[in-house]
Amino acid sequence: MNVRLTRLLLALSALSVSATASAEQSLQLNLTRGVTNISNKVYDLHMLVFYICLAIGVIVFGAMFWSILRHRKSRGVKPATFHDNVKVEIAWTIIPFLILFAMAVPATITLIKMDDTSDSDISVLVTGSQWRWHYSYLEYDVEYQSIMATPREQIYGRLPQTENYLLEVDRPLVIPTGKKVRFLITSDDVIHSWWVPEFAVKKDANPGYINEAWTRVDEPGIYRGQCAELCGRDHAFMPVVVIAKEPADFEAWIRGEEERLRTAREEEQRLLSMQMSMDELMELGQQTYMAQCAACHQPNGQGIPGVFPGLAGVGVSVGDQQAHIDVVVNGARGTAMQAYRNTLSMRELAAVITYERNAWGNNTGDMVQAADIHHFIQGNQ
Known part of the structure; x- marks a missing residue:
């Protein structure tokens, strides 16, 4: 009987431990241990303090509780009459100091290491914009935008959510394993925050300032994060995805990206010399407007009164053409109107401006070409 009872207790204990571990993993109550040396030091520091x-x-x-139970009045205990004790006062001064010292030393060492971006192998300029990330590799001729790739149908509940819901991008940041990667983090508009928990990297992206961070990933993999600073309407739709590749694979990827960018620039130069017809501009402009602008200004161009201005028959869309180009290319400081110069191609910029000036009965007859956008940007640098 005792053997059976022992086996039953052991089985229940094993189930309890398994259930506890499973619950902790599913609830994720603790910090993420991470995949870098620094993130593990942060985790160890957290557990030490805990x-x-x-x-x-x-x-x-x-x-x-011992004092309450052992010295309660019902037991006839009489309260002490002393009012000070030098030894106790010395003890409760020295012991907290030693505790704080034991926490401060490893915390200081870890923080110094987290901020040491010296001797980096690669530097990446990370620029936050409403609501996307722009990555530029300073040692290479590679730069691109990274935008959330989760379909809107999932967000609106018309499709089931996938495993990485709201944590998918069209173009992730790619870094090599075994190399120290320095991040220079800034912003084009408002305050964002670039956060990858498994790297223990979380830095604010402030307009006009550059913050530094770094990581060194030793194992290939995909690591996800997001913007951690409330930055506007689509703050929840600004994920971060980083892919760590073996150095040889990274170099091959870089060469491919450099070639792709060269081809894109050559194509852009070819398009600058082309003159699109009004029908072509309006077709591309409508597609671009519905993808980028309709959420705020509405598909009918009426906007949202008191929130987003209308474009049908009013505002820059029927006013000065250069002012219209300036607003779309550079945005409007102090408003929700973001700059699209790094988001859309010159062809798309020209088309959407032409569309706004000729849709909804505006009928200005103005046609903006890619060359006009190019000349405007060059003249304002």
């Missing part, structure tokens, strides 16, 4: 605080709690509450 255990110190736990020990303090056990000692303090244990002493309090």
